[in-house]
Amino acid sequence: MNHPNTFSLSLQKQSDSGRIIDDHELNRAFTELKFRSLARQSNITKKRGYETLSLIFVFVLLPFLKRSLSSFCNGGYLQNYVQAHKDTFYRFLNNERFNWRKLVQLLASKIIAMSKEVPLKEKVLIADDSICPKSGKEIELVSYHFDHKVRRSILGNQYLQLGFHDGLHFFPIDGAFHTSSHRPNTDMRDIDKRTNGWKRRKEALSKKTDVLVQMLDRAWKSGIDASFVLFDSWFAHDDIVRRIVDVGYGVICRLKRNRVKYGYRGGAYTLKQLWQQIAKKQTVWIKDRTIKGVCLNVTLKKTGSVRVLFVSDGRKQWQALLCTDTDLEPSRILDYYARRWSIEVYFKDAKQMLYMGKEQSNTFDALIASQSLVMIRYLLLVYIQIKHGLNACVGPLFRQTSDNQSLWMFSRAVWDHVKELIFKSSDILSYRIEPDLLFHFIDIIEDLIAEQSRWVTAKL
Template identity: 35%
Template sequence: MFFSSMIPNKVEQNNPLQTVILQFMKEFKIAQILKKSNCRKERGISAIDLFQTLFSLVFTGKSFTRFLQNDTSCRKDTYYRFLNSSGVNWRRFLWLLATQVIFKSLAHLTSEDRVDVLIVDDSLYRRSRSKSVEMVARVYDHVSHRFVRGFRMLTLGWSDGNSFIPLAFSLLSSEKSKNRLCSTHSNIDKRSNGYKRRVEAMKKSTEVLVDLLQQVHSYGISAHHILFDSWFAFPSVLTKVARLGYHPIAMLKKTSKVFYHYQGKAMSLDSIYASVKKKRGRAKILASVPVHIRSPKGEVVDATIVFVRDRNRSRQWLALITTDVDLPDEEVVRLYGKRWDIEVFFKMLKSHLKLAKEFQGRSYDSMVAHSTIVFSRYILLALEKRRSADPRTIGGLFYDLCNELDDIKFASALLLLLEILEQCIKNTFSVTEQQRKTFFDNFIADLPCQFKARLGFSVCES
């Protein structure tokens, strides 16, 4: 049509969001990673098209239901079959994607002097309204201090102090059968990846942590320090991590039930602090002492406890422990500060990227699949922020992408209305091509400047 050729269509060619996503998919060969993860189309639409659609959904501002009202390419069941597939190795997909991003795009942006770390933490995956979700359990919420329905999302990530990249996760139910409110589906093939995920979900979090760390070596991640909070800082866990070749740096819990060997005696943390000489004045690092930690099996590992002043409560103290006895006290504190990256990561997933909110699937496989897609969205945002040296937060970048997409949708709707107007004039009135051109020249000239700007015309054009 005359009008379509007259107006430059910037909707499809210059869509900022779609351009970023397509470049991301192409650069890191998402289609190939899906195939390597045993994700192939059974019939109809390809797996990469389904993945890309679900990946982009959060940036459209639409719910899944509203999206389906405008999507005529496939039905709802197609997406749920994709998410519910028990054969896809989503753990392998996330490993491959994360390591490619680290080695291809972030490694050359990081100085060789910078210390890379691994970070482990768990967060509540809440399904408080669900009654029939597979393997949903009663889990303890450390914020509200009560038990709720859901899962514990144990997450392992990599950080260079600037960018955080999630490497793997496990949705943990409960190792105690009395806490599991729903059982597993009985028709799961025991040879499938889905069955292995379910078995893992019923293990203790410390066992899963060791399994994840053993997999790190096979993917070439070279970090030597691993950070975690006081929920994992027990002698049995510290010795297991040290046995794998990593140096843990962890916050210690003030409890009288855990003992450390100091000067030949088994002492609690409070007792050790009371017996050491502290630095005078307003020193941030109060003291550090060499200790031995001993596992229940009798394994002994050398460690250092660093006592730090609590900046929120000046008369209180915090304690960090590390098995890297050659690490200076200041470096122990500095490295542990990188653990905050994973807290920002969890906040971003829940507040912006719709973790556990976008789909209400009942199968365990669908929750793992959707969580992997959400993790992939975060990797995209973290990569874009790092590449552009953007001072904005990840959340600000997310909203900017959504706002850019809203502008495109408005321009698309306006262009469609003008094309319909042109077609109606052509079908209703007997006018020549030159008359139609003159009409639309005058029409465009009278449009408000902001409309002409959206359609690609100069705002000064008249």
């Protein structure tokens, strides 16, 4: 078997040792994870028409075939999966009654339970947000957000993501949209106020910090154990830290240099004052690190006792991290916070490979469905990694799976043309080959193709 050159070295070695996935592992995952049952529990069902699972599978498959929904429906690919029209798929995406959040959480919890058990200290939750630019001002709940990368406000959707990390793999477990007050239009789809779609619209108009706490509360109630929640300085507020601790998780985050006062040995200091007057003089080289640091146990008005780690390059640059565990060593705090990078990798993979932000619809319900499908695709790839003991990133795995699916589609199309040519030439061939023998030959090939593609048909 030839392997793509884009494989990482670790994945290439595992592939060479015979532990890599075969062509239809992605398809088998649907059956092994009992996806139909998960969808039914999430109210993602249809009373009539094409089966729900078949439609979801087509949506999951699109990035692996490098196709948009419109090109997929118009290019003749659809007939190999389900005999549905394009409108069927768009109506499915726009269904406001589907509970996509529950489907993602059920799937994530199931895959996490199948992974190798690790100590509680290795488990963390990671929160971050990202902006997906949009060009249509008529998109429901689209708004302007300040993008720190380009240092200006851009039109788009801001996506808040919560993920679980067990030391090896990142699992997206929840997501929400945030709409700012700067909106080019105020139009909203008129739907039943009792539906999941309306609840998600209300959530999008809520404060982002409140939504984060709600997401963590859902994770706690669903049984997701973690020692800390990791996030950047944007969420680093005394009230937010206190509310997260009340939920049941510890916090490690980067701190802002603002006017917040920290209590230390009877005095009240800003972060900058703590550094200049106390911490700077006490820094020492951190073990196995090329930076200096020192921990100070301080108090916050609402959270109470916390530990602040000051780190410096030994010159003028310095940063501060907060940890709610007042006994944690500086090196361990840095180790934990470094794992926050995994959510940045997730955003990169989701945008470049899994079609995050590339949905083509003006309705908010389709946006929710599309982002949920991004998480589902990622979770399926992580499941395949866990199943085969792979520890590399999902990028090489995605590329191989994509190549395998594209190859199957191509071979199917070639056979359809060959079969059509055989039927058109049957009168000529029948002089030398008995018709029954000819049809028996065709049946053998069809059975082989059906055997290879049995997991990707509409009869899932």
